[in-house]
Amino acid sequence: MKRLLKPLIVLLTLPSVVYSSHLNNQRELIVTSESTRESINLAKYLKDNGVVKYSAYWCPNCLNQSELFGKQAYRELNVVECARDGINSQTQLCIDKKIKGFPTWEINGKLILGVLSLKELSKLTGFKLSLIHISEPTRRTPISYAVFCLK
Secondary structure, three states: OHHHHHHHHHHHHOHHHHOOHHHHOOOOOOOOOOOOHHHHHHHHHHHHOOOEEEEOOOOHHHHHHHHHHOHHHHOOOEEEEOOOOOOOEOHHHHHHOOOOEEOEEEEOOEEEEOOOOHHHHHHHHOOOOOOOOOOOOOOOOOOOOOOEEOO
16 A cells, blocks of 8 residues: 555656656657747747747756746747757757756846746846736646756
8 A cells, every 4th residue: 555655645746747748758848838929929029039948858847937938939939958868959058058957048148047937037038018917828737946957
């Protein structure tokens, strides 16, 4: 009984890990939430203004960050894959930039570590929201704000 109970408790307490794409032997983040018009506009603005997201496919916080945008907006972002075995990996660029954890945002030459809300990203970049409040897509799991370091 104890042998079954322990794995069950682990699965229930780590839901973001259960949904992470790295457990399915995939080498890229798979974003499933739907984007809003505001999140797509923000993603395009970030890309047009040279904002970069440094990420690793196996990182649950990177997935949570990406789910805030939704799959349509995520495709618009400038994302650098830092995991050595990730699809389109740019590990050397991550090393050269001294990326210490994921996700890391590069905004106006400054590195900002951690999950940022869309509202925070808007404020940091000067993006003017078209609505009073930016809505974020529905997430399957709550966001954890722990930072994962490079392997």
